[in-house]
Amino acid sequence: MDLDQPGRPNAQIVKRIGRLVMRRMCVPDLDQRFSDMAETFNEQHEGYEAMVRHISNLSQSCGCPPNNTLSLDECVGTIRDEHVTSYRISLKMKGYDFTLNVVPVGEGEEKPLPPHLQLAQDEIKGIYESAKVTISKYTTLQELTGWLLRNKDQMAEQVKGAAVNYQEQGRLNENLEENLKEVSRAKELSLGYKQRAGEVLTDAAQIAGAYL
Numbered sequence: 616m617d618l619d620q621p622g623r624p625n626a627q628i629v630k631r632i633g634r635l636v637m638r639r640m641c642v643p644d645l646d647q648r649f650s651d652m653a654e655t656f657n658e659q660h661e662g663y664e665a666m667v668r669h670i671s672n673l674s675q676s677c678g679c680p681p682n683n684t685l686s687l688d689e690c691v692g693t694i695r696d697e698h699v700t701s702y703r704i705s706l707k708m709k710g711y712d713f714t715l716n717v718v719p720v721g722e723g724e725e726k727p728l729p730p731h732l733q734l735a736q737d738e739i740k741g742i743y744e745s746a747k748v749t750i751s752k753y754t755t756l757q758e759l760t761g762w763l764l765r766n767k768d769q770m771a772e773q774v775k776g777a778a779v780n781y782q783e784q785g786r787l788n789e790n791l792e793e794n795l796k797e798v799s800r801a802k803e804l805s806l807g808y809k810q811r812a813g814e815v816l817t818d819a820a821q822i823a824g825a826y827l
Contacts, residue, residue, distance in 0.1 A: 620743075626721060633660045633664070633804065634651040634657050634660055635652075635797050635800075635801055635802045636638070636653065636746070637649040637650060637652075637653045637794050637797065637798075638790035638793055638794055639790065640770075640774050640777065640790050640791055640794070641774075641777045641778075641787060642649075642773045642774060642777045644773075645770055645773060645774070645784045648762070648763060649763065649794050649798075650761070651759060651822075652756065652759040652763060652798060652801065653797075653802050654728075655683050655752055655755050655756045655759060655800075656752075656756055656801040656804075656805060658748070658752055659752035659753065659756060659805055659808055660804070660808070661748075661814065662745045662746075662747075662749040662752065662808075663745070663749045663811070664809040665741065665744075665745035665748075666742055666745035666746050666749060666812060667809075668743060669738045669739075669741035669742045670738075670739075670742055670815070672734075672738045673690055673735060673738040673739065673742065674690060674736055674803030675706060676690075676731055676735055676738065677689070677690040677693045677694065677735075677794070678693065678773060686818075687706070687815070687818045687819060687822055688771060688818065688821070688822050690735075691705075691706050691715070691799075692823055694715070694732070694735055698717075698729075698732065700720065701719065701720055702717050702718060702719055702720060702732070703718045703719075703720060703822070704716065704718075706739075706822045706823045707818060707823060708781065708819055708820055708823035708824075711743065711747050711750075711816060712747075713739065713794055713816075713819040713820075713823060714736065714739065714740060714743075715732075715735055715739045716784075717732055717736065721787075733814050739799055743815075743819065744814060745812075746812040746816055747817050749808050749809060749811075749812035750809055750812050750816075752805075753805055753806075753808070753809040756801065756802075756804070756805050757802070759803040760798050760799075760801060760805075763794075763795065763798050764795065764802070766797065767791075769796060769822060770791060771788065773804055774788060774790075774791050775787075775788075
C-alpha cells in the first residue's frame, strides 16, 4: 500500500517531486481505493519521468543544447547525416513499438555498432517503452480518480462512522479532504503525461512514415 501515516515528515517532500502519498482514514475499503489510485499514478509518473530522461539522453547524444525541447525528427536526422556513408538509418514502427533501424552500407564483415549508435538505439527503445507505460496507466487512473471524486459524500459518511470521537472525526475528515486534493492533482497531471507521451508516439509515426 502506498499510504502514509498522518504527519510523516517525508509526505510533503514526496508530493513535491510528483508522487502521491495518501493519508489513512481507518476505513479499509476507502484506504484500499486511495492506495490503488496512488500506486497507479506513481507508476504512470515513473513512466513519464523515464520517458523524459531517455528523451534528454537522446537529445544530448545528438548534440542538442541542454534543456532543448527534443525533436525526434531532428535527432534521427542528425544521426542519419553523421553516418550517411556507413549506415542506412531510419525509424521503424510496428504498432506502438518504434526502433532505430541501422543497416550497414555495402557488403563485408558485419561490425559491432559504434557505441553512440548503440546508445541511440537503447534510448529510443527506452522512450517508446516508457511512453507506452505512461499511456496505458491513464485509462485505469481515470476510472479510479473518477470514482473517488464522484463519491465524496458517501466517503464522508463512511469516515464519520469510523471515528471513535469528535476529535478523531475531525482528523479523518481532514485526511479525506487532503486525499481528494491529491486525487484532483493526479487527475490533472495524468492527462498532461498522457498527452505528452501521445505526442512522442505521433512524432515517431510521422518520422517512420516519412522514410518508408
